[in-house]
Amino acid sequence: MDLEAPARIVSAAPAAPVGAEAKPAERIERFEFRASGGEYFRIWIVNLLLTLATFGVYSAWAKVRRLRYFYASTSLAGSTFAYHARPLQILRGRLIAAALFGGYYVAGTIWAWGQLALTPVLLVAAPWMIVKSRLFQSRMTSYRNLRFDFREDYRGAYRTFLGLGLLAAVTLGLAYPYFTFARHRFVIAGSSFGQTPFAFGGRPRTFYRAYLAAALFVLLAGPATGVVAMSLSGAFTAAQQDAESPVAAALWMMGAFFVVYLGAYSLVQASTLNAALGSSSLGPHGLRSTLRGGRLFWIHLTNVLAVVGSLGLFAPWAHVRLARYRLASLQVLARGSFDEFKAGERSRTAATGDEMGEMFDVDFGL
Amino acid sequence: MRPIAAKYYDGRTSARRDVEVWIRPTGQVFVLGLDEPCEWPFSRVRVSDRIAQVPRTIAFPDGSLCEVADNDAVDGALAVLGERGFLTRVSAWERGWPWALGALVAVGLIVWGGIRWGAPWFARHAAETLPPSFDRALGQGGLEGLDRAFFEPSALPEPRQEEIRAHFSGMTAGIADGHDYRLELRSGGALGANAFALPSGIVVMTDELVELAEEENEIVAVLAHEVGHVRGRHSLRLLLQDSVAALLLVGILGDVSSASLIVASVPTLLVEAKHSRAIEAEADDFAYAWLEEHDIPTHHFGDLLLRLEAEHGGDGSFSYLSSHPPTRERARD
Numbered sequence: 001m002d003l004e005a006p007a008r009i010v011s012a013a014p015a016a017p018v019g020a021e022a023k024p025a026e027r028i029e030r031f032e033f034r035a036s037g038g039e040y041f042r043i044w045i046v047n048l049l050l051t052l053a054t055f056g057v058y059s060a061w062a063k064v065r066r067l068r069y070f071y072a073s074t075s076l077a078g079s080t081f082a083y084h085a086r087p088l089q090i091l092r093g094r095l096i097a098a099a100l101f102g103g104y105y106v107a108g109t110i111w112a113w114g115q116l117a118l119t120p121v122l123l124v125a126a127p128w129m130i131v132k133s134r135l136f137q138s139r140m141t142s143y144r145n146l147r148f149d150f151r152e153d154y155r156g157a158y159r160t161f162l163g164l165g166l167l168a169a170v171t172l173g174l175a176y177p178y179f180t181f182a183r184h185r186f187v188i189a190g191s192s193f194g195q196t197p198f199a200f201g202g203r204p205r206t207f208y209r210a211y212l213a214a215a216l217f218v219l220l221a222g223p224a225t226g227v228v229a230m231s232l233s234g235a236f237t238a239a240q241q242d243a244e245s246p247v248a249a250a251l252w253m254m255g256a257f258f259v260v261y262l263g264a265y266s267l268v269q270a271s272t273l274n275a276a277l278g279s280s281s282l283g284p285h286g287l288r289s290t291l292r293g294g295r296l297f298w299i300h301l302t303n304v305l306a307v308v309g310s311l312g313l314f315a316p317w318a319h320v321r322l323a324r325y326r327l328a329s330l331q332v333l334a335r336g337s338f339d340e341f342k343a344g345e346r347s348r349t350a351a352t353g354d355e356m357g358e359m360f361d362v363d364f365g366l
Numbered sequence: 367m368r369p370i371a372a373k374y375y376d377g378r379t380s381a382r383r384d385v386e387v388w389i390r391p392t393g394q395v396f397v398l399g400l401d402e403p404c405e406w407p408f409s410r411v412r413v414s415d416r417i418a419q420v421p422r423t424i425a426f427p428d429g430s431l432c433e434v435a436d437n438d439a440v441d442g443a444l445a446v447l448g449e450r451g452f453l454t455r456v457s458a459w460e461r462g463w464p465w466a467l468g469a470l471v472a473v474g475l476i477v478w479g480g481i482r483w484g485a486p487w488f489a490r491h492a493a494e495t496l497p498p499s500f501d502r503a504l505g506q507g508g509l510e511g512l513d514r515a516f517f518e519p520s521a522l523p524e525p526r527q528e529e530i531r532a533h534f535s536g537m538t539a540g541i542a543d544g545h546d547y548r549l550e551l552r553s554g555g556a557l558g559a560n561a562f563a564l565p566s567g568i569v570v571m572t573d574e575l576v577e578l579a580e581e582e583n584e585i586v587a588v589l590a591h592e593v594g595h596v597r598g599r600h601s602l603r604l605l606l607q608d609s610v611a612a613l614l615l616v617g618i619l620g621d622v623s624s625a626s627l628i629v630a631s632v633p634t635l636l637v638e639a640k641h642s643r644a645i646e647a648e649a650d651d652f653a654y655a656w657l658e659e660h661d662i663p664t665h666h667f668g669d670l671l672l673r674l675e676a677e678h679g680g681d682g683s684f685s686y687l688s689s690h691p692p693t694r695e696r697a698r699d
Contacts (some may be wrong), residue, residue: 039418042466046459049469072420145375145431341380
């Protein structure tokens, strides 16, 4: 794709750009993902061996290699992404996090009220941790040597995560779709590429629709799956004369719950991500997300079964598979050249204090 | 030495230029294809480590960067300059299937050995360093909880209770390991014939088990088994062992998807069951040793175990989820 001249590509092109109602210069840029499960397996297994051999110290290097592999395997319009965090930064963060977590755990075992007392502290610290984490992740990511950035809006974080989170809890979940909408908005609208901020155009009602669909799914699929699980469990115990049957029956029920939960989770994830990303834009360029809940559910389910069945060996393929689908479902609606972005004022070599955020790197389902 | 094709980004805008990079054996790096050719000493240039076949970056001191797809060419140039680090070897391991399969075998051995021997070994030594107050804290509230849920006060006549308590005090009088040994008798209710030990030193036995025994020495044998649990600080060790094993498993499997915790819980259950069986066997050993020491025929223990199992409706079959070893094995001693 020649990006030096914004192409006037119309619908005759095989890349099938958006139809005639869009601006004439719009074209679809797809993400390319060249990673393979076999290639990643070799990285993953060496990571694992060295991590075990060094009692976890190598895990920081392992994380950097993993993310660099995934980022550099992802390309858009002929350029790849890059991850810039240094292993020592990550190691420092992990050691502190391990100490904190260890303290939390020990407090829980010795003192019955220990974890209960510490949980509110964690809740209050969470929005701060989320900002720090997003900050680190963004600033360590670059495309065409321009770093991403994140707005350090702590008040907004508290309003969104703590405030709306409490609201969702207090309203027994009725406000939860709105909470999800606000979370996505906070993260997307706070992010920028170089000097250019992302814009978020989502509406709460799309998120409500997503959760309603998932709730319907649970209502319909839940009892059905439960019945199937009970009959399977009954058939197994009858065949085995197993004295441990209560445990086995419990496992079957757990399995049923898990499948239903996974289905609902996939549905919600697909529709909320589509809504959030699809309404977002960066400068003149738009985004489009075409995830399908059913396909996502299938990938998650087969991944879990394969990983458990292979005693964990399938994990690298599972990871690559999921990433490939998610990238394949994301497109950029490009209007113009990608050469027009400018770097932000933050220098590229800064961001040392931000590694605090690394230890809070939690997956928020984004 | 040949030129390396690269994509150049100046770091101020997102514009891309196609350039050629020359890494000279003399230590200079040239970039040709820009408006003005660039030259840098190699010492000030940062080349990223190789990872599989993905493009790597060559970063220049002025903040600009080259993205290079031809990894072999870069490797060649680095080799000529004598640049070789640990991570170079790591990436060599990552690219060869023999290395990967070797690593796989090594990981398998480490994980299996870790769970089978490492975790219990660690638990035993860690438990030794922890004071008995830990055990007390672990068992806190246990008896009260059970009393509320299942138990009624013992319905055995007082003299009978005294007899059994006498056996117990005789057994535990000489033990000074910080535990507060005490025997509690209860009417078992839904739990039926049963006996267990709380980490603090409290041993609980139900009326139903007392009545199931046909010989006094059978009761003594069970008491010895339970004392064995306390002496061995089994609750604490189980907790430590299972935590280590769980951490190990979650660490390996944790990367997959948001369902990782559920994925890790299945093998964790199996591991916990196995640890539990090993610890029951240890308590059995303690009981047998004690019986032999006091000249009591050891078959009494096995007799009661078999009767107990029949009482609970089992048929001696074994499942990987069992918390106890198969009864036939336990009674054979």
